[in-house]
Amino acid sequence: MTTAIPSGTEPLDVLVVEDDTAVANEFVDCLSRAGLRCAHAPDGWQALRMVAAPREIAIVLTDLRMPELDGLQFAEHLQKLSNGTRPEIIFVSGNPAFNDAVRAIQLEARDLLVKPVEPDALVRSVKSALLVRALRAQSSGDPATTVVSATPVQRNKASLQSLRAVRRIRSRYFPSELFSDPCWEMLLDLYDCLLSGQNATVTSLAAASGATTTTAWRRLGALQAHGLIERTEDPEDKRRTIVRLTEAGRQAVENFFDTYSRSSQHQ
Secondary structure, three states: OOOOOOOOOOOEEEEEEOOOHHHHHHHHHHHHHOOOOEEEEOOHHHHHHHHHOOOOEEEEEEEOOOOOOOHHHHHHHHOOOOOOOOOEEEEEEOOOOHHHHHHHHHOOOOEEEEOOOOHHHHHHHHHHHHHHHHHHHHHHOOHHHOOOOOOHHHHHHHHHHHHHHHHHHHHHHOOHHHHOOOHHHHHHHHHHHHHHOOOEEHHHHHHHHOOOHHHHHHHHHHHHHOOOEEEEEOOOOOOOEEEEEOHHHHHHHHHHHHHHHHHHHOO
8 A cells, every 4th residue: 555644743753765665665564563653755855844844753764775865865964953853864775885884874873774674673773763862852851852761771772772783784894803802792692681581601692793602612701700791500401501791790781881872862
């Protein structure tokens, strides 16, 4: 079906800017089923008119490749808006180039998704961007732009999502050996497991960080020597080793996220 552009001044969670109507409908349907208020603009010029209208738009999900006014040019126009009214930007592309990724970062994009986009990944990216926007609104004291009341755990989850978006973009364009030390990636995954109540093993941490099991063991030893992690035998399978953050490790990661969140809010 063709997605109609709603009238009125009701706030929108997401404006989908996409010249391919079928793709736009898929995105709108997916996000609507996740409980988000959406609208569709078929090109960048119409999207700019909608953003300029007396209606709050929290997130713009825009294709990079569009006729007349492409996604990057559209985002450059958005940069002229004040922080309080400028939507968060998520780019989507079938085949983004390295220069696209660099420019997306310069334009403060929250993510760069590659088509075809999995529904879960789309919803996660948008909800993470909504949370970032809410945190910005809270820091500015503007209740009109506050989307949700964020707890410390929610703020840290948003920071974790943001860092992982950078990781995904980075991995597409740079050789993995340039970022070969897995310590930081393992700390992030250990904190993610802590938030979700899951156990991490040496094998799972090695897989998530892209390290060999031998390298993972060695770097985990360094983290343990610094008092950041602890290793225990899995009582259900004595062949496995469970890895957890220590209290000092948890505090160090949360202090980092607190500083990172405050820095992002005041950009």
